[in-house]
Every structure is written in structure tokens, then in C-alpha cells.
Amino acid sequence: xxxxxxxxxxxxxxxxERVFLNRRxxxxxxxxxxxSGLAATAAGAAEEEALTPNSYEDVTSYCNFYEFGTGKxxxxxxxxxxxxxxxxxKIDGLVxxxxxxxxxxxxxxxxxxxxxxxFRCVEAWSMVVPWNGFELADLLNLAGVQAAGKxxxxxxxxxxxxxxxxxxxxxxxxxxxxxxxxxxxxPLTLMATGLYGKPLPNQNGAPxxxxxxxxxxxxxxxxxxxxxxxxxxxxxxxxxxxxxxxGFYSNVNPNVNHPRWSQxxxxxxxxxxxxxxVPTLMFNGYEDEVAHMYExxxxxxxx
Ligand SMILES: Nc1nc2c(c(=O)[nH]1)N[C@H]1C(S)=C(S)[C@@H](COP(=O)(O)O)O[C@H]1N2
Ligand SMILES: [Mo]
Numbered sequence: 192x193x194x195x196x197x198x199x200x201x202x203x204x205x206x207x208e209r210v211f212l213n214r215r216x217x218x219x220x221x222x223x224x225x226x227s228g229l230a231a232t233a234a235g236a237a238e239e240e241a242l243t244p245n246s247y248e249d250v251t252s253y254c255n256f257y258e259f260g261t262g263k264x265x266x267x268x269x270x271x272x273x274x275x276x277x278x279x280x281k282i283d284g285l286v287x288x289x290x291x292x293x294x295x296x297x298x299x300x301x302x303x304x305x306x307x308x309x310f311r312c313v314e315a316w317s318m319v320v321p322w323n324g325f326e327l328a329d330l331l332n333l334a335g336v337q338a339a340g341k342x343x344x345x346x347x348x349x350x351x352x353x354x355x356x357x358x359x360x361x362x363x364x365x366x367x368x369x370x371x372x373x374x375x376x377x378p379l380t381l382m383a384t385g386l387y388g389k390p391l392p393n394q395n396g397a398p399x400x401x402x403x404x405x406x407x408x409x410x411x412x413x414x415x416x417x418x419x420x421x422x423x424x425x426x427x428x429x430x431x432x433x434x435x436x437x438g439f440y441s442n443v444n445p446n447v448n449h450p451r452w453s454q455x456x457x458x459x460x461x462x463x464x465x466x467x468x469v470p471t472l473m474f475n476g477y478e479d480e481v482a483h484m485y486e487x488x489x490x491x492x493x494x
Pocket of ligand 2: 409
């Protein structure tokens with residue numbers, strides 16, 4: 192399929208050096224937040240040291256996938272129980288071509304590329320992950336979004352027999368997420384099908400998961416079975432569970448704290464106990480690419 196968006200982001204551009212170690216953003220962040228000398232030193236050190244992707248081991252063993260339990264090790268222990276083939280995605284709502292799309296039919300239409308993205312969890316840790324996938328926009332264009340479409344809603348597989356964590360009502364199942372249409376169509380928004388050039392492990396959301404690099408990790412819904420284009424802001428699992436703590440937008444924003452902890456800095460996972468704490472960047476370092484979508488919005492109100 193012809194590519195809707197010709198990116199000027201090459202693989203070299205997507206290495207963390209450019210995206211995350213932008214001196215202007217780091218220094219503006221440090222000054223703006225009035226961080227201590229310690230944080231300033233951390234920023235300086237981070238600037239000199241190129242960030243490299245986390246190991247395959249880190250990315251696939253320290254996971255959040257509550258359908259398999261709330262512990263970071265639960266998904267890698269239990270997610271093998273999930274059947275991921277055959278897989279289809281129901282695309283419905285305000286689209287010209289609604290229906291059940293077999294995954295192999297989707298993949299035959301898509302251009303799979305590698306994107307190295309920084310990933311920031313609301314729990315204030317981060318990783319750098321080399322994803323493989325295609326742009327969500329390409330899939331939405333295949334389905335044909337109608338003019339009335341304003342939002343995109345996503346749902347995860349609902350299969351308690353293969354997902355032991357679903358016995359606990361920690362979230363309102365199925366796991367649900369949503370994006371505004373312009374966010375969904377943004378060229379950085381990826382449907383990941385793999386990582387490190389290998390098929391996506393079940394614990395990371397096989398066979399198809401969302402990755403929105405400027406938003407907190409929980410927006411990146413896993414094992415997607417349904418995509419619905421709507422004209423209403425859709426409900427999301429974390430917002431339903433804790434509306435004060437998790438807003439619809441969930442943009443990485445060092446200036447708006449989670450009610451129970453700061454979002455001004457993060458621990459870069461990897462290197463065992465010696466995870467580095469560095470200042471968090473606005474929109475997770477993707478400010479140049481995405482800030483325009485939120486111009487004029489009060490980001491404390493729309494958190
Ligand atoms: N279906 C589903 N998707 C999910 C979650 C979940 O519990 N269930 N957790 C989210 C959270 S909180 C994070 S931080 C990321 C973690 O992705 P990773 O385990 O691949 O790093 O997945 C997100 N997607
Ligand atoms: Mo998260």
C-alpha cells in the first residue's frame with residue numbers, strides 16, 4: 192500500500208540521541224522545574240552518554256499486563272497461555288469498511304518498519320524499545336474513517352480462561368483505551384507487531400498492540416481485538432478505575448504530577464539496581480512532533 196506519510200525521521204533520527212538528548216529541551220526542563228543540582232548533573236551526564244535500547248530480557252520480563260496479574264513478572268510467567276492465532280480485529284463505528292479483519296490480511300497491506308521509541312510508564316520508570324510495526328493511520332485509512340469520526344476506541348482480548356489476572360476486578364474488563372482522531376492518525380502512533388525484530392512476545396501484547404510514544408505507557412493497549420471510530424470521547428480502563436489519577440489524554444508531562452507521586456523525573460530501567468534518575472521531558476521528548484495538537488489546551492485540565 193502506498194505510504195500516506197513520507198517520514199523525514201530515518202532510523203538514525205529515531206535513535207535516542209536526537210530525540211531524547213536535545214540540549215535545549217533538557218536544559219529548559221531543568222530550569223523550568225527548578226530541579227536540584229543533582230538532577231541537573233544527571234541531565235548533563237545523560238547528555239554525554241548515548242541512550243541505547245534496553246535489553247530484550249528487560250523489555251520482555253518487566254511488564255504490565257494486568258489480565259495476567261498485577262506483578263511485573265506475572266505477564267512473562269502466564270501470558271504464554273494466551274492463544275494468538277488465529278487473530279482478527281473488529282473494526283467498526285464510523286468507518287466505510289467495517290468488519291472482522293484477519294490479522295494476516297491486515298499485515299499483507301501494511302509496511303512494517305522499525306521504530307526505536309522511548310517508553311515512559313506513569314509509575315515514573317522508562318525504557319527504550321526497538322519496536323517493529325506499522326502506522327495506525329494506515330490501518331484506519333484501510334477501514335476508511337468517515338468525516339464524523341473524532342475518536343478511536345480500542346479493546347483488548349477478553350478471555351478469562353487464558354488470562355488468570357482477569358479473575359481479579361482490578362480493572363473494568365475488557366481493557367479499554369482511546370485516542371483523539373488526530374492523535375491516532377499521527378505518524379508516530381504505531382501498531383506494534385514485534386520488538387527487536389522478533390514477533391511480539393505475548394507478555395508485550397501479541398499479536399498487535401498500540402505504542403504512543405508521547406503518552407504514558409498505559410495508553411499503549413495490548414492484544415487488540417477491536418477498534419471503533421466514534422464521535423464521542425471513549426471510556427478508558429484507567430480513567431474508570433481512578434479518574435483523578437488517570438485522565439483521557441495521559442500525555443507525558445513533567446509539570447503535572449500524578450496525585451500520589453511526582454512526574455518530574457524518571458528511572459531509566461536497565462543496569463539492575465543502578466537505574467539512573469533523569470528529568471522527564473515534556474511529551475516524553477517528542478514535543479517538536481506533537482505539541483501542536485494540544486495548542487490552546489490547559490494541560491492541567493486535560494491531563
Ligand atoms: N491490555 C492491557 N494493555 C496494557 C496494560 C494492561 O494491563 N493490559 N498495561 C499498560 C501499562 S500500565 C504499561 S506501562 C504498558 C507496558 O507495556 P510493556 O509491558 O510491553 O512494557 O502496557 C500497557 N498496556
Ligand atoms: Mo504503566
